[in-house]
Amino acid sequence: MPSTQFSTKLRILEAAETLFARHGFAGASLRQVTSAANVNLAAVNYHFGSKDKLIEEVFRRRLDQLNDRRLKALQELDAHASLEDVLAAFIRPALELTHESDAGGAFVRVLARAYAEHNDRLRRFLSENYGHVIRQFAHVLADLLPDLGKEELYWRIDIVSGALTYAMADFGIIQRREGVTENQHREQAVDHLIRFAAAGLRA
Amino acid sequence: MPSTQFSTKLRILEAAETLFARHGFAGASLRQVTSAANVNLAAVNYHFGSKDKLIEEVFRRRLDQLNDRRLKALQELDAHASLEDVLAAFIRPALELTHESDAGGAFVRVLARAYAEHNDRLRRFLSENYGHVIRQFAHVLADLLPDLGKEELYWRIDIVSGALTYAMADFGIIQRREGVTENQHREQAVDHLIRFAAAGLRA
DNA sequence: CTATGATTCAAACGGTCGTTTGAGACGCGT
DNA sequence: ACGCGTCTCAAACGACCGTTTGAATCATAG
Numbered sequence: 001m002p003s004t005q006f007s008t009k010l011r012i013l014e015a016a017e018t019l020f021a022r023h024g025f026a027g028a029s030l031r032q033v034t035s036a037a038n039v040n041l042a043a044v045n046y047h048f049g050s051k052d053k054l055i056e057e058v059f060r061r062r063l064d065q066l067n068d069r070r071l072k073a074l075q076e077l078d079a080h081a082s083l084e085d086v087l088a089a090f091i092r093p094a095l096e097l098t099h100e101s102d103a104g105g106a107f108v109r110v111l112a113r114a115y116a117e118h119n120d121r122l123r124r125f126l127s128e129n130y131g132h133v134i135r136q137f138a139h140v141l142a143d144l145l146p147d148l149g150k151e152e153l154y155w156r157i158d159i160v161s162g163a164l165t166y167a168m169a170d171f172g173i174i175q176r177r178e179g180v181t182e183n184q185h186r187e188q189a190v191d192h193l194i195r196f197a198a199a200g201l202r203a
Numbered sequence: 204m205p206s207t208q209f210s211t212k213l214r215i216l217e218a219a220e221t222l223f224a225r226h227g228f229a230g231a232s233l234r235q236v237t238s239a240a241n242v243n244l245a246a247v248n249y250h251f252g253s254k255d256k257l258i259e260e261v262f263r264r265r266l267d268q269l270n271d272r273r274l275k276a277l278q279e280l281d282a283h284a285s286l287e288d289v290l291a292a293f294i295r296p297a298l299e300l301t302h303e304s305d306a307g308g309a310f311v312r313v314l315a316r317a318y319a320e321h322n323d324r325l326r327r328f329l330s331e332n333y334g335h336v337i338r339q340f341a342h343v344l345a346d347l348l349p350d351l352g353k354e355e356l357y358w359r360i361d362i363v364s365g366a367l368t369y370a371m372a373d374f375g376i377i378q379r380r381e382g383v384t385e386n387q388h389r390e391q392a393v394d395h396l397i398r399f400a401a402a403g404l405r406a
Numbered sequence: 407c408t409a410t411g412a413t414t415c416a417a418a419c420g421g422t423c424g425t426t427t428g429a430g431a432c433g434c435g436t
Numbered sequence: 437a438c439g440c441g442t443c444t445c446a447a448a449c450g451a452c453c454g455t456t457t458g459a460a461t462c463a464t465a466g
Contacts, residue, residue, distance in 0.1 A: 026226075152395070156395065159399050160366075161369075166362075166365025166368065167362060192362065196359055196362050198406070199405065200403040200406075202402065203398055203402030
């Protein structure tokens with residue numbers, strides 16, 4: 001495996017992440033992706049097999065990362081963690097991901113898009129690769145909210161997920177002001193979201 | 204104007220609404236749309252001018268409807284309306300829209316998709332044709348929540364909008380049980396959402 | 407150096423896309 | 437019954453799609 005293969009694969013993944021986020025899975029063509037990645041068109045089918053496989057790979061890479069960080073943040077909480085702490089363990093890793101790489105910022109939009117695409121294959125993929133994280137958080141939250149029924153709890157977690165997805169993807173109507181970076185804007189969104197979600201869960 | 208023209212235009216709009224919701228704006232082709240509507244392919248460009256114009260028309264038709272109902276519901280509230288009442292005026296019309304027509308159910312997914320597409324043209328369209336509704340609700344909510352700063356209030360409304368869009372579009376992880384219709388499922392989602400949002404706004 | 411497998415490349419494949427065209431069908435006032 | 441817009445239709449346009457191909461290039465092991 002020459003050193004260039006790794007680089008080619010990676011360049012494709014990052015370009016794809018950005019373009020899928022911007023134009024959707026159907027809207028971004030492999031020609032756009034390979035052109036942005038500065039690789040040959042055929043490289044996608046050579047390294048990934050097909051466009052669908054590329055989509056899945058783009059997706060899996062960051063979702064695994066996000067899952068790991070969320071579970072790690074959850075485990076690092078001590079026994080007296082507050083509801084806000086648990087929510088932060090769920091929400092902040094998504095934020096950090098967007099801070100550390102250009103493509104990371106795109107990923108949250110890819111994630112939101114995956115929800116929106118409503119594709120059965122992606123839904124199955126999500127429930128297989130994301131459900132265990134939700135279940136872990138639900139377990140911890142259940143202890144913190146003993147008066148809440150189990151079904152009620154899942155409903156509310158679902159609402160938080162939805163609000164988070166939209167907030168992180170910057171889909172909202174609130175435009176960031178001049179002089180405020182995209183990251184600062186998202187930081188604000190997360191702070192608001194945590195406070196909002198904590199109150200909603202306690203209701 | 205023969206009686207068939209109206210019917211053709213309408214059939215295109217409803218088929219487009221359904222297919223755009225299912226496959227996205229880029230993912231649903233005009234051939235799929237016209238085939239589902241049982242009209243000739245060229246009818247789209249004849250009646251609407253282009254695919255983009257059709258998208259805008261699909262969008263405008265229901266958004267106007269939704270805006271009207273929300274504002275009407277808001278105006279019908281008496282002076283002693285609770286926070287939950289105001290939220291219901293915002294949320295319920297979206298639900299009702301999905302009850303009364305097949306395509307109405309698709310619309311909320313189209314709406315969610317419009318957020319996700321992150322298209323500048325659609326964003327401008329949204330802020331031009333939706334902003335006044337948000338401002339009206341914000342004004343009423345500000346009276347009900349005198350301790351909340353204006354900026355803080357807008358943040359929270361944004362969060363509610365996101366969670367609502369997500370919930371209405373049935374993107375969530377919660378699968379509806381057997382014996383529960385899609386409408387009943389959404390009813391439940393709305394009830395949970397109103398309670399959750401009210402608490403979040405009061406936080 | 408040469409043989410071998412991995413990778414890149416330009417080119418082409420069949421198919422589908424949005425859009426346009428021009429001829430035909432239809433409804434209707436005169 | 438005729439003429440005139442309105443509408444529908446099959447066909448075609450060029451562009452772009454995802455994918456495949458086979459030769460060229462490269463890195464490395466023998």
